[in-house]
């Protein structure tokens with residue numbers, strides 16, 4: 006070894022180092038955002054981990070069963086699938102192509118192709134065919150796109166599949182005026198404009214209190230959870 010080192014003169018060493026050093030990295034051209042990611046809104050890398058971290062902070066454990074309501078192409082789903090025990094993640098969405106993209110692109114890309122992931126395409130939120138009662142459910146950026154009647158339908162159907170004591174977290178754009186504004190509302194954080202009667206919708210929280218009463222759930226306001234687009238959080242609870 007000593008003999009070898011002796012034989013390496015400085016110029017040779019420089020040459021060796023040059024050969025071993027990879028060429029300067031070129032700045033990669035940003036790839037176009039895939040349509041199935043775009044379709045669930047901006048911030049794939051931000052909103053995915055954000056919703057995951059939140060549910061874990063609320064007590065989600067690997068052994069729990071989770072229903073992802075309006076799961077889309079699994080922006081949050083890939084993180085839940087990785088964390089939960091195999092087969093404990095269930096997603097329901099109205100758009101089959103988003104579920105297909107999740108299964109064919111996102112899960113393999115995340116190294117989760119071998120996991121058991123239950124995905125169902127329905128637009129009425131009826132998850133009863135899964136045959137499972139859930140500890141947790143989540144609707145991230147779903148009620149912001151839905152009118153009152155669709156939210157009502159979703160609550161009726163989620164209530165049927167929540168375990169006693171089960172919790173359903175849902176985000177919404179809040180009309181903070183306190184007067185059921187029928188004018189558009191500009192959200193400082195995120196810059197979105199929301200409406201009382203068109204997508205994206207805003208609601209006063211007491212609308213959800215009324216809905217919860219109608220379907221036999223309890224609801225609590227969580228409010229600001231630092232969502233980058235100013236969506237607020239609430240939690241519905243199945244009575245014990």
Ligand SMILES: C[S@@+](CC[C@H](N)C(=O)[O-])C[C@H]1O[C@@H](n2cnc3c(N)ncnc32)[C@H](O)[C@@H]1O
Pocket residue numbers: 044045046052074075076077078079080081097098099100103127128129130144145146147150155
């Ligand atoms: C903004 S995306 C959010 C997706 C996902 N929760 C996330 O955070 O990436 C809203 C999703 O709700 C779904 N959705 C809207 N109306 C629905 C309905 N009636 N039944 C089931 N899913 C619905 C859409 O197809 C879409 O994937």
